[in-house]
Each structure stands twice: as structure tokens, then as C-alpha cells.
Amino acid sequence: MHYTSKFKTRSFRKSLQYAFHGIVYAFHQEANMRRHFWLFNALAAFELVLRPTLTVVVVSLFVAMCIFCAELFNTAIELVVDLAVGWRHHPIAGLAKDVAAGATSMLALGSLFVGVWIIVGTVPLRFRLLTAVHPLATAMLLVACVAMWVVRFWPVRPIEISYPEKKETQDGV
Numbered sequence: 769m770h771y772t773s774k775f776k777t778r779s780f781r782k783s784l785q786y787a788f789h790g791i792v793y794a795f796h797q798e799a800n801m802r803r804h805f806w807l808f809n810a811l812a813a814f815e816l817v818l819r820p821t822l823t824v825v826v827v828s829l830f831v832a833m834c835i836f837c838a839e840l841f842n843t844a845i846e847l848v849v850d851l852a853v854g855w856r857h858h859p860i861a862g863l864a865k866d867v868a869a870g871a872t873s874m875l876a877l878g879s880l881f882v883g884v885w886i887i888v889g890t891v892p893l894r895f896r897l898l899t900a901v902h903p904l905a906t907a908m909l910l911v912a913c914v915a916m917w918v919v920r921f922w923p924v925r926p927i928e929i930s931y932p933e934k935k936e937t938q939d940g941v
């Protein structure tokens with residue numbers, strides 16, 4: 769039997785819109801996303817000033833996007849878990865969230881190694897802000913920065929959520 773969700777979108781433009789909405793929502797909802805956003809800005813400023821090689825810039829941008837990606841998956845898992853247990857307490861729900869958070873922590877640890885590689889590679893520090901050493905690297909950093917600022921500060925579209933109503937007892941409590 770072939771299953772297709774009735775909500776499945778066929779339009780590429782609509783798919784992009786939904787993905788954009790998901791990212792905007794996560795930035796508004798998750799403190800970790802906002803922390804990563806400022807860390808990403810620090811990384812971009814560091815690389816714009818010190819101009820490491822194109823390879824370093826591409827790898828660091830990829831790792832930064834992987835961290836955002838992991839945080840987005842973590843947020844999606846938290847939402848689905850909350851929905852599945854109806855916002856109630858359940859040990860398996862807690863475990864699922866812990867495992868998802870563990871996955872993002874593993875990636876954060878991996879990115880630390882990349883961070884050390886980048887910093888060690890730029891020693892001795894040479895400030896080359898005004899020299900176009902790698903125009904492509906600079907262009908990629910600026911494009912990534914603009915994209916992140918747009919999704920970070922885009923106004924979030926409110927969604928209607930109906931939480932499960934409390935059943936009243938005979939005493940009306």
C-alpha cells in the first residue's frame with residue numbers, strides 16, 4: 769500500500785516557504801538557536817578579518833550549518849514528542865528528548881575540533897581585512913551572514929494551537 773500525506777505539497781516554492789517558516793519558528797522558540805546565531809556571527813567576523821584559506825571558510829561554514837541543522841532536528845523531535853504525549857510527563861518522552869539533545873552535543877564536540885584546527889591554522893594572526901585574499905570566501909561568508917540575519921529576525925507567523933482541554937470533574941475542579 770502506498771501512503772501519501774494529504775498535506776504533501778507539490779510546489780517547490782511552497783516547500784521552500786514551509787522550510788523558511790520552520791527555521792524562523794526555531795529561531796524565535798529556541799534559545800540554543802539564538803546562541804548559535806551569535807557564535808556564527810563571531811566566526812564570520814573572525815574569518816572576515818583574518819581571511820583564512822577558502823578551504824577553511826567552506827569547512828567552517830558547512831560545520832556551522834550542520835549545527836543549525838542538528839538544532840532544527842532537535843526542535844522538531846521535541847515538538848513531535850510533546851504532541852505524541854499530549855504535553856504530559858512520560859519517561860520515554862524525556863528519554864527521546866535527551867537522546868536528541870545528545871546528538872546535538874556530539875556535533876558540537878566535533879565542531880570544537882574544527883574550531884581548534886581553524887584557530888591553529890590562522891596563527892600567527894595576520895589582519896588582512898582590506899585585502900581581497902579570497903573574494904569567493906568573502907562572498908560566501910557575507911551571503912551566509914545575510915541569510916542568517918534574515919531568518920533570525922524575520923517576524924514569526926503565529927500558529928493556533930489548541931491544547932488538550934482539562935476534563936472537569938463532577939466537583940468542577
Ligand SMILES: Nc1ncnc2c1ncn2[C@@H]1O[C@H](COP(=O)(O)OP(=O)(O)OP(=O)(O)O)[C@@H](O)[C@H]1O
Nearest residue numbers: 800842846853856857858859861862863865866869
Ligand atoms: N514530556 C516529558 N516527559 C518527561 N520528561 C520530559 C518531558 N519533556 C521534557 N522532559 C525532560 O526535560 C528535559 C528538558 O526538556 P525541554 O523540552 O525543556 O528541552 P530543552 O531544555 O528545551 O532542550 P534543548 O535545550 O535541547 O532545546 C528533557 O531533556 C527531558 O529530560
